[in-house]
Amino acid sequence: MSKSSSVEVEVEGRRLTLSNLDKPLYPGGFTKGQMIDYYVRIAPVMLAHVRDRPLTLHRFPNGVDASSFFEKHVPSHAPDWVRTAEVPTTATGSRARSKTDSVEYAVVCNLPTMAWAANLATIEFHVPLWRVGRRRTLPGPPDHMVFDLDPGEGSTMVDCCRVARLIDEALPSRATHPKTSGSKGLQLYQRLGGRPTWDRVREEAHDLARTLEKEHPDLIVSNMRKELRRGKVLIDWSQNHPAKTTVAAYSLRARQEPTVSTPVSWDEVDACVAAEDSGLLRFTADQVLERVDDRGDLFEELAR
Secondary structure (H helix, E strand, C coil), X not given: CCCCCCEEEEECCEEEEECXXXXXXXXXXXXXXXXXXXXXXXXXXXHHHHCXXXXXXXXXXXXXXXXXXXXXXCCCCCCCCCCEEEEEHHHCCCXXXXXXXXXXXXXXXXXXHHHHHHHCCEEEEEECCCCCCCCXXXXXXXXXXXEEEEECCCCCHHHHHHHHHHHHHHCCCCCCEEEECCCCCEEEEEECCCCCCHHHHHHHHHHHHHHHHHHCCCCEECCCCXXXXXCCEEEECCCCCCCXXXXXXXXXXXXXXXXXXXXXXXXXXXXXXXXXXXXXHCXXXXXHHHHHHHHCCCCHXXXX
C-alpha cells in the first residue's frame, strides 16, 4: 500500500479515498496505513466472522493514547454501497425515545466495506452473537454461546487458560473454541444448534459460571463486582445477550502494541498453562497474518 498521506484506490470495483495513512496509531509507530493493510490482508478469514452482523465501530482518530468513541449508527457520509441494518434500540442497549426508535448499523459483508470501516480509524470491530439474515424482526436468535474470561488484579492469562479448560470439561457434548481477547483475557465460543433462545443460553452460561465458582472458589468468580475479582478470573456470562457485543475474531485491539484477538488451539492453551507463560498467547498483527498463512482459520467451524 502507498505510503502517501492520502490515496485513491479501487477495491473490488468500489472507489475509496484512504486518508492520513502515515499517521501513527500506536506508540511504536504502527500507522493507519499499516492498520488498513492488515485488515485488507486478514479479510479472507475475518469476513466470515463479521459478515451479516451489525457492526459497532471503536474508532481512534488520533491513536490509542488519545480519546476514542464507539459508533453504532452508520456514519451519514457512508457510501451508498455499504450494507446497513435497522435494529430496534431495545435490542442494542440504546435508550429508546419511542417504540419506533432504531439504530441503523453498518454490516461488513465484503472487502470494500472492511477497508472503508478501517479507514475511519476503526481499530476494533465489535459484533453481537446473532446475524441479520433475512429476518423482519431483529435481533435474531443466538448462534453462539460465549464465555468471556477476564483476569482480575493478581491473575493472568495462565489462570484464564486453567478456567477455560474447566469450562470445556464441563461441556463435553459440544466443542468449544478459544481465542484471545487481544488484551488480557481469553474467550470461549460454542456453536449453538437447534432453536436456542436468549434466555435459555444466558441461563445456561450463568448456571455453569456459578457451579464452577462453587467448585473452585479460589480461582473463579461469577459476580462482576471488582472488589470480588482480586486474584481470580471472572467468567463473564452476561455477554450472552442480544444487546451485547464481543470483539470480533482477528480484530486489532487498542493496546500499546497492535495485538489481535486471535483464535488459538487447545494445545496452545495447555502449553500456556504448562509453561506458566502468558506471552505464549499474545499475538501482534504480523504474527497473526503468518499464523493464518501457516494454519488457516482456527475458528472456521464457527463460521459455517
